[in-house]
Amino acid sequence: MSTPYDLVVIGGGSAGLTAARLAADLGAHVALIERDRLGGDCLWTGCVPSKTLLHAAAQVHAARRAHRYGLTAATGPADWTAVAVRVREAIGRIEPHDSPEALTRLGVEVIRGEARFTGPRTLDADGRIMAFRHALVATGSSPHLPAVPGLAEAGALTSDTVWDLPELPRRLLVIGGGAVGCELGQAFARLGSQVTVVEAEQRLLPTTEPQAADLLQRRLAAEGVTVHTGAVLRSVRPDTADLTTADHTEHTLAFDQVLVATGRRPHLAALGLEAGGIRTTDRGFIATDARLRTSNPRVFAAGDVTGRLPFTHVAGVQAGDAVLNALLGLRRHLDYDAMPYAVFTDPEIAQVGLTAARARDRYGDAARTRLLPHEEMDRAVTENATDGFTQLVLGPKGRIVGATVVGPRAGEAIVELAHAVRLKWSPGRLAATVHPYPTHADGPWLAALAKARRNLSTPRTRALTSALLGLRRGVLR
Numbered sequence: 001m002s003t004p005y006d007l008v009v010i011g012g013g014s015a016g017l018t019a020a021r022l023a024a025d026l027g028a029h030v031a032l033i034e035r036d037r038l039g040g041d042c043l044w045t046g047c048v049p050s051k052t053l054l055h056a057a058a059q060v061h062a063a064r065r066a067h068r069y070g071l072t073a074a075t076g077p078a079d080w081t082a083v084a085v086r087v088r089e090a091i092g093r094i095e096p097h098d099s100p101e102a103l104t105r106l107g108v109e110v111i112r113g114e115a116r117f118t119g120p121r122t123l124d125a126d127g128r129i130m131a132f133r134h135a136l137v138a139t140g141s142s143p144h145l146p147a148v149p150g151l152a153e154a155g156a157l158t159s160d161t162v163w164d165l166p167e168l169p170r171r172l173l174v175i176g177g178g179a180v181g182c183e184l185g186q187a188f189a190r191l192g193s194q195v196t197v198v199e200a201e202q203r204l205l206p207t208t209e210p211q212a213a214d215l216l217q218r219r220l221a222a223e224g225v226t227v228h229t230g231a232v233l234r235s236v237r238p239d240t241a242d243l244t245t246a247d248h249t250e251h252t253l254a255f256d257q258v259l260v261a262t263g264r265r266p267h268l269a270a271l272g273l274e275a276g277g278i279r280t281t282d283r284g285f286i287a288t289d290a291r292l293r294t295s296n297p298r299v300f301a302a303g304d305v306t307g308r309l310p311f312t313h314v315a316g317v318q319a320g321d322a323v324l325n326a327l328l329g330l331r332r333h334l335d336y337d338a339m340p341y342a343v344f345t346d347p348e349i350a351q352v353g354l355t356a357a358r359a360r361d362r363y364g365d366a367a368r369t370r371l372l373p374h375e376e377m378d379r380a381v382t383e384n385a386t387d388g389f390t391q392l393v394l395g396p397k398g399r400i401v402g403a404t405v406v407g408p409r410a411g412e413a414i415v416e417l418a419h420a421v422r423l424k425w426s427p428g429r430l431a432a433t434v435h436p437y438p439t440h441a442d443g444p445w446l447a448a449l450a451k452a453r454r455n456l457s458t459p460r461t462r463a464l465t466s467a468l469l470g471l472r473r474g475v476l477r
């Protein structure tokens with residue numbers, strides 16, 4: 001057995017890579033064990049391919065509407081081979097940053113193999129026993145297939161396998177209307193597939209603000225996507241699916257390919273959690289405290305495996321905190337109420353902090369919302385994208401506790417609202433920073449200005465300003 005490593009990282013995805021790099025920067029003796037390819041879900045099958053696909057689909061969508069500007073509009077389906085090449089190109093451009101060579105240059109020992117705990121301070125990587133002072137579990141998650149008869153046998157695609165399609169499906173059935181289902185459903189529809197999305201809950205993106213989800217559903221319908229919400233998928237055969245919709249009617253849908261996007265489960269099998277003294281939650285994720293420590297105080301966890309907000313940026317910041325807490329004995333913890341995310345559909349939907357409903361649950365009558373429809377935002381008018389909105393959710397003392405932006409570049413516009421939530425700003429504080437005109441960041445600014453202006457016109461402030469004006473009139477004549 002080797003001398004103990006300061007840190008052994010298990011899994012080379014968004015969380016594991018960030019952790020290993022930071023540990024090496026701090027001068028730690030660090031090893032990273034990866035059983036497959038460094039880069040994880042985000043690089044190979046998640047964020048990077050999906051955002052590249054969405055960009056390609058947006059270009060095709062714009063080309064189809066080019067007749068508005070006197071050009072010959074594009075018709076027919078997109079060339080899937082060309083799109084797939086572009087997706088692989090984007091992955092290829094990013095992959096070298098995450099390669100074993102790049103990590104080794106930084107001082108990380110990269111080990112190819114499957115890790116398994118053999119005790120509270122040791123693990124086995126494909127036959128090699130390694131001792132550690134600290135370990136980080138960053139083994140991520142995989143798509144989960146619901147137990148619907150015939151689904152697995154129908155050759156269902158997931159976000160792991162959809163990238164290998166030899167051709168664009170003519171009819172694509174998407175099971176699940178969460179982030180993956182909405183993003184990929186819209187992208188495939190724009191590229192030329194006939195898409196049907198089946199969602200079990202009453203609306204798409206069930207955890208986002210309801211008006212945002214409704215707006216997206218209307219847009220998808222306008223683009224020719226059929227959406228069934230509140231639907232129960234009963235069974236699947238090789239080219240048809242039986243479902244019952246919210247109004248209790250039964251449908252049989254024909255498809256050429258079916259894509260399952262119904263959530264993910266953590267990679268924990270064969271990790272030897274029991275030998276490592278690591279407990280899991282009721283939902284089957286690794287149980288961690290606020291400092292990301294597991295039930296074994298020498299083992300931390302980060303990323304999708306923790307079951308908290310499964311996003312790349314969350315995986316990265318969790319990994320950073322876990323490494324600092326483990327190696328330097330700090331007590332850092334994240335504020336999940338200030339964690340933003342974006343769904344890259346068109347319209348783009350970005351959110352941070354509490355939704356209006358959660359704010360009411362937490363703060364009762366002290367919770368308020370301020371909505372700025374994007375008809376009032378000039379940049380949205382110039383781009384003919386006025387159906388979006390910016391909503392601020394205010395808590396006690398009028399502090400911003402949550403926000404939603406729907407419209408172009410919502411993912412960028414949400415960033416300053418994430419600052420506002422984290423730093424507990426009032427709208428007045430946000431309004432004090434001048435924004436260039438006209439940008440997509442005007443939504444948050446105009447919403448904050450409108451609220452600040454309303455504060456100026458309360459009877460009390462009006463009485464004060466009237467008195468002051470009267471005084472000035474007297475002095476200045």
Ligand SMILES: Cc1cc2nc3c(=O)[nH]c(=O)nc-3n(C[C@H](O)[C@H](O)[C@H](O)COP(=O)(O)OP(=O)(O)OC[C@H]3O[C@@H](n4cnc5c(N)ncnc54)[C@H](O)[C@@H]3O)c2cc1C
Nearest residue numbers: 011013014015035040041042046115140303304310311312
């Ligand atoms: C289609 C899609 C689009 C997405 N888009 C976005 C987006 O736009 N923005 C965003 O923030 N998030 C997005 N996500 C989510 C994001 O991809 C994940 O949250 C993120 O990749 C999780 O990182 P991770 O490090 O926890 O896990 P992973 O990236 O899954 O990495 C885990 C690694 O551990 C390895 N591993 C597992 N078990 C072992 C073992 N026993 N031994 C050794 N190695 C092991 C695996 O091989 C893998 O490489 C998307 C996800 C999907 C599916």
Ligand SMILES: NC(=O)c1ccc[n+]([C@@H]2O[C@H](COP(=O)([O-])OP(=O)(O)OC[C@H]3O[C@@H](n4cnc5c(N)ncnc54)[C@H](O)[C@@H]3O)[C@@H](O)[C@H]2O)c1
Nearest residue numbers: 146176177178179180181198199200261262263310342343
């Ligand atoms: N833009 C982004 O940041 C982005 C994009 C894609 C994915 N992701 C991440 O990847 C994770 C996985 O995405 P996902 O979309 O698979 O999961 P999800 O949890 O976001 O959505 C799954 C959806 O499937 C529905 N569902 C579950 N079982 C069903 C059934 N039997 N029939 C019909 N509908 C059913 C759920 O109600 C839910 O709406 C997400 O949690 C997200 O964090 C992020």
